[in-house]
Amino acid sequence: MSNSAKTRKSTQVSTPSKPKPEPSSGAKPATLAAPSENISSADADGPRPVIAGPVMRKKELIDAVVDRSGIKKKDAKPVIDAMLDVLGEALADHRELNLVPFGKFKVINEKDLSNGKMLRVKIRQIRPVDNNGLNDPALAKP
DSSP: OOGGGOOOOOOOOOOOOOOOOOOOOSOOOOOOOOOOSOOOHHHHHSOOOOOOOOOOOHHHHHHHHHHHHOOOHHHHHHHHHHHHHHHHHHHHTTOOEEETTTEEEEEEEEEEETTEEEEEEEEEOOOOOOSTTTTOGGGSOO
16 A cells, blocks of 8 residues: 555645736726715714813812802802712712703712722713703693
8 A cells, every 4th residue: 555645735824816917008097085074864864982181179179169040169069079079979879960951970880999990981972952852841731
């Protein structure tokens, strides 16, 4: 019994051959058209990348509330501190917050860290209404 009768299998992987370039007739290859300005509604409603803006700290929040409300800073600061404490405790207790027009907050999951907790929160905000609140459910007739 000789080994010459055995067939040998190749372990080489064949690669597809590259297409041969077509002879050039002086014409330029076709280019893709630029994307049109019209975007379908499916694309417009999808998730968009968000560019992070500057961080708003508590001091800046207090100043903005004082400017908008017209009350004194010494009166606004304890109210804002108490509000932030209540919101933080509610999120820590996994309570769902529905604060119009701020949004609806829902804790998705929690991770304990060495220096505190990390909460993943889902926030849903409604679109602002420009027609003087005509679509506001609080103002709707019963």
